[in-house]
Amino acid sequence: MTDIFGVPVPALMGQLMLGLVNGSFYAILSLGLAVIFGMLNIINFAHGALFMMGAFVAWMGLNYLGIGYWWSLLLAPVVVGLFGIVIERGLLRWLYQLDHLYGLLLTFGLALIIEGLFRYRFGVSGQPYAIPEQLGGALNLGFMFLPVYRGWVIAASLAACFFTWFMIEKTRLGAYLRAATENPKLTQAFGINVPLMVMLTYGFGAALAAFAGVLAAPALQVSPLMGSNVIIVVFAVVVIGGMGSILGAIVTGLGLGVVEGLSKVFYPEVSSTVVFIIMAIVLLFRPAGLFGKEK
Amino acid sequence: MARATEFMRVTDLHAFYGESHILHGLDFVVNKGECITLLGRNGAGRSTTLRAILGLTGRRTGSIMINGREAIALAPHRIARLGVGFCPEERGIYSSLSCEENLLLLPQLGSGGMSLDEIYEMFPNLYERRHSQGTRLSGGEQQMLAMARILRTGARLLLLDEISEGLAPVIVQRLGQIIRQLKEKGFTILLVEQNFRFAAPLADRMYIVEHGQIVSEIHQHELQEKHYLLQEYLGV
Numbered sequence: 001m002t003d004i005f006g007v008p009v010p011a012l013m014g015q016l017m018l019g020l021v022n023g024s025f026y027a028i029l030s031l032g033l034a035v036i037f038g039m040l041n042i043i044n045f046a047h048g049a050l051f052m053m054g055a056f057v058a059w060m061g062l063n064y065l066g067i068g069y070w071w072s073l074l075l076a077p078v079v080v081g082l083f084g085i086v087i088e089r090g091l092l093r094w095l096y097q098l099d100h101l102y103g104l105l106l107t108f109g110l111a112l113i114i115e116g117l118f119r120y121r122f123g124v125s126g127q128p129y130a131i132p133e134q135l136g137g138a139l140n141l142g143f144m145f146l147p148v149y150r151g152w153v154i155a156a157s158l159a160a161c162f163f164t165w166f167m168i169e170k171t172r173l174g175a176y177l178r179a180a181t182e183n184p185k186l187t188q189a190f191g192i193n194v195p196l197m198v199m200l201t202y203g204f205g206a207a208l209a210a211f212a213g214v215l216a217a218p219a220l221q222v223s224p225l226m227g228s229n230v231i232i233v234v235f236a237v238v239v240i241g242g243m244g245s246i247l248g249a250i251v252t253g254l255g256l257g258v259v260e261g262l263s264k265v266f267y268p269e270v271s272s273t274v275v276f277i278i279m280a281i282v283l284l285f286r287p288a289g290l291f292g293k294e295k
Numbered sequence: 296m297a298r299a300t301e302f303m304r305v306t307d308l309h310a311f312y313g314e315s316h317i318l319h320g321l322d323f324v325v326n327k328g329e330c331i332t333l334l335g336r337n338g339a340g341r342s343t344t345l346r347a348i349l350g351l352t353g354r355r356t357g358s359i360m361i362n363g364r365e366a367i368a369l370a371p372h373r374i375a376r377l378g379v380g381f382c383p384e385e386r387g388i389y390s391s392l393s394c395e396e397n398l399l400l401l402p403q404l405g406s407g408g409m410s411l412d413e414i415y416e417m418f419p420n421l422y423e424r425r426h427s428q429g430t431r432l433s434g435g436e437q438q439m440l441a442m443a444r445i446l447r448t449g450a451r452l453l454l455l456d457e458i459s460e461g462l463a464p465v466i467v468q469r470l471g472q473i474i475r476q477l478k479e480k481g482f483t484i485l486l487v488e489q490n491f492r493f494a495a496p497l498a499d500r501m502y503i504v505e506h507g508q509i510v511s512e513i514h515q516h517e518l519q520e521k522h523y524l525l526q527e528y529l530g531v
Contacts, residue, residue, distance in 0.1 A: 175392070175396065178391055182390065185371070186381075186383060188370070189383075191376050191448070194372065195370070
């Protein structure tokens with residue numbers, strides 16, 4: 001068996017794949033955060049809770065209603081997206097005139113409440129969610145075994161990221177969105193229904209988080225804490241990538257997942273802090289993030 | 296009979312920015328096909344009047360009838376859809392979009408907007424710069440773009456805020472020609488201007504705004520005899 005720096009290739013590849021899987025979740029979540037921040041000026045601390053809700057909607061769908069994985073992949077984003085719209089209409093829209101801090105505090109409180117409710121109902125131990133039959137097993141690629149589900153998570157995440165990028169950069173709706181992000185009042189004065197777009201943006205961000213949650217359900221355990229475990233790293237990803245850059249969010253998310261995965265092979269002690277070390281270094285040299293523009 | 300030709304009637308318009316009361320009961324009328332100018336000193340409330348018409352200020356009271364519809368309680372995007380195009384003082388060119396994307400961004404508000412070809416014929420510079428990033432354009436080009444993009448939408452009432460501000464005399468002259476062409480095409484224009492020499496020959500009527508109120512109305516043919524008013528209020 002060949003080694004690279006004294007590490008067997010299959011082990012290296014295995015961690016690389018795990019890193020890419022985690023990176024896929026980081027990418028989708030930080031993308032949603034970036035889109036929401038651009039449009040609403042709100043740092044959405046509830047994003048991890050929405051991710052967790054996505055996983056739980058899938059779990060509850062399966063266990064209470066017999067709804068399978070594939071339908072959940074479609075339904076959970078819709079359910080959580082509608083929940084997001086209710087949050088936006090009912091709570092967030094009163095905060096747009098205020099400082100960022102209020103949005104952060106409100107969504108942080110929401111995250112605690114949502115997480116608390118799920119902990120009350122389900123406890124903190126994770127619930128298993130089986131990998132769907134079609135995605136079970138592993139492929140022998142010659143140099144490594146690739147569990148099919150991991151490959152699927154990466155592919156589906158990239159597809160979701162590409163879809164989001166395409167919608168924002170290449171469609172008329174996306175052009176309205178970019179215009180409204182840049183100058184909301186004037187854009188509305190041109191006849192574009194900006195409040196509606198803001199509402200849909202938050203709903204879409206929530207749906208994206210829920211989509212990641214369903215993808216994560218079989219890969220991680222479905223637990224009320226799964227959101228808060230991931231959200232801090234995701235915020236670091238957003239800071240490193242730079243707020244408001246779509247491509248930045250995707251590339252940084254995947255890249256940091258890989259760095260985290262590789263650090264588990266070469267120096268496991270640093271694997272849980274490596275992202276924050278990179279964040280500190282990036283902030284020192286590029287305060288606006290790798291892909292952000294200085295204001 | 297007068298109603299048939301009215302495009303907009305503003306009655307007792309008050310507007311606020313937060314706690315500060317800026318407009319104190321404006322009354323004026325804009326008839327179809329007219330070019331009206333709001334003159335006044337800095338801070339008299341002219342730009343605020345345009346912004347209040349579009350619902351971009353804080354609280355407002357009074358009445359704004361546009362094409363027979365009451366607009367005082369409408370959201371800005373609904374007011375725009377009554378056929379109102381806005382060219383803001385700061386021009387508001389989107390920096391993330393190219394010149395042509397800026398032109399094409401605005402949604403259709405009504406039928407009868409100018410086609411892209413017609414617009415490029417009127418603004419040949421914009422055709423040459425159509426692929427340039429919005430903010431790479433010169434001040435004059437940005438001003439042309441800010442005006443051109445509302446002509447495509449089918450808006451019939453154009454609210455133009457300080458379009459001659461900070462531009463070279465030759466470009467101001469060109470803007471004057473464009474305003475005349477737009478009048479010939481039947482657009483109704485409400486112009487906010489500080490540059491009296493630019494506005495005076497274009498306007499059918501002028502209103503002088505002072506402390507958030509209309510203090511005087513001058514018809515084009517009264518310019519000579521009411522010159523003392525201009526001197527009194529504007530110092531020209």
